[in-house]
Amino acid sequence: MMLENWILTILVSAGVGSVLFIVALFMLVRNNAHANIFWNELVLEKITNFVMDQSKEQRILNSVSYNAIRGDPESVLDCIDKYCSKNEWAMNVGDEKGLILDKIVEEIDPSIVLELGTYCGYSAIRIARLLKPKARLLTVENNAEFVPIAKEIIEIAGLSDKVTIIQGFSQDVIPQLKETYQVDTLDFVFLDHWKERYAPDTILLEECGLLRKGSVLLADNIIFPGAPEFIKYIRSNKRFECTSYPSHLEYMKLEDAMEKAVYLG
Numbered sequence: 001m002m003l004e005n006w007i008l009t010i011l012v013s014a015g016v017g018s019v020l021f022i023v024a025l026f027m028l029v030r031n032n033a034h035a036n037i038f039w040n041e042l043v044l045e046k047i048t049n050f051v052m053d054q055s056k057e058q059r060i061l062n063s064v065s066y067n068a069i070r071g072d073p074e075s076v077l078d079c080i081d082k083y084c085s086k087n088e089w090a091m092n093v094g095d096e097k098g099l100i101l102d103k104i105v106e107e108i109d110p111s112i113v114l115e116l117g118t119y120c121g122y123s124a125i126r127i128a129r130l131l132k133p134k135a136r137l138l139t140v141e142n143n144a145e146f147v148p149i150a151k152e153i154i155e156i157a158g159l160s161d162k163v164t165i166i167q168g169f170s171q172d173v174i175p176q177l178k179e180t181y182q183v184d185t186l187d188f189v190f191l192d193h194w195k196e197r198y199a200p201d202t203i204l205l206e207e208c209g210l211l212r213k214g215s216v217l218l219a220d221n222i223i224f225p226g227a228p229e230f231i232k233y234i235r236s237n238k239r240f241e242c243t244s245y246p247s248h249l250e251y252m253k254l255e256d257a258m259e260k261a262v263y264l265g
């Protein structure tokens, strides 16, 4: 009888403990953006990939293929934004910071643009749809699984003639831009790859003679996840004039910012 009571007490405690743990986890994921991203990216996404036998990026492409209007960049952007805010979070620059990107592209009206970090092609579409005839965007992506997906999404948006996707690491591609891609200097560079590469790649762009007086750099995710080395480098450098654009992380309420740096030569 004693033993049965003990077993019953242990079972009830374990049950109550599990329920409390699930409730606490649920509240944390609901109310904390960091926990929410961690949960979505490292738990939910992995389970969904396993069950559906396809990646999140393939699901984004499927959604675009079914829902977007071919040849209409706005409908492609709208479709990705809807999918990523309602279904699965993804690391596109997103609609809110996208407006800052749009404004800067419109101000500069660049002829030649470099983007570091293509992912599914969302920001490439944002930039390319605003480019004048004959202007071009070179976008660099090292992940071989993302490149064909971005290619297809950009093709659906009807912008393939303006965008060249270069598969490789930024640090390998930048030194080839002059010879292989006939770049003289860049009008605009959008830095949106891994944050620890922002500073060394900016230095590399300078060393390779790819920046001219008036070239504009725009860097995403200055607060989340943050690029402290890059910020220290450009803000303490007299060759750059910097402006911060406060905003929020894509599809979240979490604070983020973009940093514009104009090269003064």
Ligand SMILES: C[S@@+](CC[C@H](N)C(=O)[O-])C[C@H]1O[C@@H](n2cnc3c(N)ncnc32)[C@H](O)[C@@H]1O
Binding pocket: 091, 092, 093, 094, 116, 117, 118, 119, 120, 121, 122, 123, 124, 140, 141, 142, 143, 146, 168, 169, 170, 171, 192, 193, 194, 197
């Ligand atoms: C935040 S995502 C880019 C999002 C994209 N710009 C958009 O807004 O739609 C970052 C991408 O950079 C790529 N990446 C990271 N480090 C890189 C590097 N050194 N060279 C090229 N691509 C890189 C990653 O594979 C990832 O696809």
